[in-house]
Amino acid sequence: MKKILCIGAGYVGGPTMAVIADRCPEYRITVVDINEKRIAAWNSDHLPIYEPGLEAVVKRCRNRNLFYSNDIPGSIREADIIFVSVNTPTKTFGAGAGKAADLQYLEKTARSIVEYAENDKIVVEKSTLPVRTAQAISRILHSNTKNLKFQIISNPEFLAEGTAIADLENPDRVLIGGMETPEGKKAIAEVAAIYEHWVPRERIITTNLWSSELTKLVSNALLAQRVSSVNSISALCEKTGANISEVTAAAGRDSRIGPKFLTASIGFGGSCFKKDILNLVYLCGYYGLQEVADYWEQVVKMNDFQARRFVANMLAAMFNTVADKKIAILGFAFKADTGDTRESPAIAVCRQLLDEHAKLAIHDPKALDNARTDLEDARGIIDFCEDPYDAVKNAHAIALMTDWSCFRRLDFRRIFDLMEKPAFLFDGRNLLDHEALYRIGFNVYPIGRKALTHFPAAN
Ligand code: UDX
Ligand code: ADP
Secondary structure, rough: OOOEEOOOOOOOOOHHHHHHHHHHOEEEEEEEEEEEEOOOOOOOOOOOOOOOOOHHHHHHEEOOOEEEEEHHHHHHHHEEEEEEEEOOOEEOOOOOOOOOOOOOHHHHHHHHHHOOOOEEEEEEEOOOOOOOOHHHHHHHHOOOOOOOOOEEEEEEOOOOOOOHHHHOOOOOOOEEOOOOOOOHHHHHHHHHHHHOOOHHHHHHEEEEEEHEEEEEEEHHHHHHHHHHHHHHHHHHHHOOOOHHHHHHHHHHHOOOOOOOOOOOOOOOOOOHHHHHHHHHHHHHHHOOOOOHHHHHHHHHHHHHHHHHHHHHHHHHHHOOOOOOEEEEOOOOOOOOOOOOOOHHHHHHHHHHHHOOOEEEEEEEOHHHHHHHHHHHHHHEEEEEOOHHHHHHHHOOOOOOOOOOOOHHOOHHHHHHHHHHOOOOEEEEEOOOOHHHHHHHHEEEEEEOOOOOOOOOOOO
């Protein structure tokens, strides 16, 4: 029986290993983490992350061929293939602070592997990494004095949160990069054999190591660029009377552009987009390509601008002051169907509103705990509401931050009655039926579309 180990039981490692265990019953999969609480949660009825469909897969496989363990040394010793999916956040200190990836967790993992391994192994990079990280890992691993050989494989994960299980079960592609040597090719084939259990062979792409590492950064950069491009045009739509949804629907009909990922919003969030672009920016600067670095950095700047613009629009609409006004924040997660709030644009919006001395009441179906942590310093002055109707009671405005479909089913007539008048609704996701809200009495401010207000035109 082949033994697979995954180091790092987070948003990537957790769901990925669950699906591999589900699809490959003859492999024994162990997942370890330095965070013992996280492992205990994976072994409990309350998994540490929320992902539709995940619980069912874990329940099917746990203690069959999927094990969560705190025994890192023993698990390393036993494993044939080790997936590394530890976190690689943006560096907050020293050289490259604010842009470069912080590789300390990765390096510590590589050093643990060197310390405990007793036979040759395949080490698979799952975490997103700067190009040529595999070289550094290889050097650390081969510093061992036990004459062990390691093959480094890059197998970046493209799953999106909220659809992780569906993405893993039916991926557009699986990318596997390795050394172009006979041993490298053998290792690529071994990793490909895992995915061949359920992914059609033509969707499994093999490349050299550096292409694979770079592809992950580029894929996220291109997706984020699309969102920033649409958001930049949403600003122009608001000035000109064009409607962003009509523009993107018509532009997206061109098969070269395609209809997906063209929804205007308050901006992208999540643990990957900003981090990966800044990582790309840092790499380009490092290799002396300043123009290329500046080009990509603009994607992040445009994203920050969109959140600032949203708050500026709120202020302008609400008579240039929100001081002491209650504002209901609907949604705090960075997107629907996840409790994850990392880099959520809601954080930036809330912080700006707090700077303006607004009183906030936040509701999210899955992300309230994370919201409490993110806004820890402002806890006393924010209400965190399990019930959306509590959040909107006596509010002057609603700011919708996350595209949870359950928000569409709220009773907006009841909400209108609960609010102060005039009642403002700022839809940061263009999620709701704006005409219907307007008819109820709301003054509605979408993204990239004309506002629907009951105020007489200024003369
Ligand atoms: C992303 C990539 O999609 C995935 O392939 C990679 O492995 C990790 O990073 P994720 O961050 O989980 O996944 O979510 P994604 O669905 O890509 O959304 C990212 C952000 O962009 C969210 O805040 C989302 O709301 C926003 N977005 C997305 C838009 O604002 N408009 C869109 O049209 C699409
Ligand atoms: P991602 O979204 O990339 O999966 P997460 O932060 O959700 O990132 O998960 C990464 C996990 O890796 C965390 O649970 C963290 O505790 C774990 N981790 C970090 N360093 C190590 C290490 N040296 N050994 C084992 N686990 C680690």
